[in-house]
Amino acid sequence: MFRFYSFLPRKTVAGESSNTPALHRPMGTVMSEVRNVIIIGSGPAGYTAGLYAGRAMLNPLMFAGYMSGGQLMLTSDIENFPGYPEGIAGPEMMMQLREQAERFGLEVQDRNVDEVDVSQRPFKVMVEGETYLTHSIIVCTGAESVxxxxxxxxxxxxxxxxxxxxxxxxxxxxxxxxxxxxxxxxxxxxxxxxxxxxxxxxxxxxxxxxxxxxxxxxxxxxxxxxxxxxxxxxxxxxxxxxxxxxxxxxxxxxxxxxxxxxxxxxAIGHTPITDFLGGQVETDANGYIVHKEHTMTSVPGVFAAGDVVDTRYKQAITAAGMGCSAAIDVEKWLEENVH
Ligand SMILES: Cc1cc2nc3c(=O)[nH]c(=O)nc-3n(C[C@H](O)[C@H](O)[C@H](O)COP(=O)(O)OP(=O)(O)OC[C@H]3O[C@@H](n4cnc5c(N)ncnc54)[C@H](O)[C@@H]3O)c2cc1C
Structure with a gap:
């Protein structure tokens, strides 16, 4: 049986200076609730993680980012995602993934995460001057083609x-x-x-x-x-x-x-999107996030899925599969580590 986790009192902190290092900046408005899991990114990895986390009653929150729906919003025909014998347009498929995840309780905000502080728990996720607290994070921010x-x-x-x-x-x-x-x-x-x-x-x-x-x-x-x-x-x-x-x-x-x-x-390369992590999570020489234990990163409680860790396959179905794994890993990790 899954537990639901603690809530912190709401507080507000004064504005910030852009010259102050990220981790020492005032946090703007701090939201009172400590979420079980915040998913960053809304491609196939993010929505699949959201679907599994929703069905596991984790009440997940997603920040969908500057490109809601991810890379597949750029493509007209997807013929290699199982379940669509006639193929499907990228934006339509992403809308369906979103609807399916929302049906099971995924809360989606179409906003970009500016930075995170994962130096201590609960983690902080900063979005347009607001700080969201969370026990765990799944990073699904993909990799941009150059x-x-x-x-x-x-x-x-x-x-x-x-x-x-x-x-x-x-x-x-x-x-x-x-x-x-x-x-x-x-x-x-x-x-x-x-x-x-x-x-x-x-x-x-x-x-x-x-x-x-x-x-x-x-x-x-x-x-x-x-x-x-x-x-x-x-x-x-x-x-x-x-x-x-x-x-x-x-x-x-x-x-x-x-x-x-x-x-x-x-075919001149990809750039994994990790700037907002401020170097707090280990990456390889090319900037891809490294998995340490299953889908968990070098920071316990921070998980990653999809193209942001995938140096090889970079497909919708592999991203979705990894999103599923990450949500299952989060569920288990919360059960074992958060009281
Ligand atoms: C033109 C094109 C055609 C393709 N066609 C196919 C195909 O036919 N079949 C197939 O299997 N694959 C295809 N792919 C590959 C497929 O799109 C990717 O493998 C897949 O989208 C990766 O999913 P993802 O969830 O890891 O990340 P993405 O789909 O890249 O999504 C990343 C998400 O992260 C969000 N994000 C980034 N930064 C932030 C931030 N700071 N805060 C919040 N959110 C953020 C973005 O808004 C986006 O929603 C294609 C790719 C391209 C470019």
């Missing part, structure tokens, strides 16, 4: 230009696609895309590849892949039907040329 931000890119994001070959490769059957990047992901995505595309051109701004030899060679030896080094995207070209190609710039002599393609995949 985009080139070349002219013409914004209009084609989630249409002709993607950052996820596993997600969108199948939409480019028998078409010519470009892959931009020089690391393992770029080589792996280029090789993967040859299953669908008639031709893949891998574009890299230098002639040295960061990719491991095996990944590079697999791409280089694939007859469907052409590698163009010392080239970068100067501008994307499109018409009313979608992407038509790009203007490539030679990084050595500045000359330009046009290349035709109906799809492009930018």
């Amino acid at each position: 985009w080139l931000n070349a002219p013409g890119e914004a209009e084609q994001k989630g249409r002709g230009i993607s950052t996820c070959a596993t997600c969108d490769g199948a939409f480019f059957r028998d078409e010519h696609v470009l892959v931009i990047g020089g690391g393992d992901s770029a080589c792996e995505e280029a090789t993967f895309l040859t299953r669908f595309a008639s031709k893949v051109t891998l574009i890299h701004r230098r002639d040295v590849f960061k990719a491991s030899t095996i990944m590079y060679e697999r791409a280089a030896n694939n007859p469907k892949i052409e590698i163009r080094t010392f080239r970068q995207i100067k501008e994307w070209l499109s018409d009313d039907k979608g992407l038509t190609g790009a203007v490539l710039e030679n990084t050595q002599d500045g000359t330009t040329e046009t290349i035709e393609a109906t799809g492009a995949f930018i």
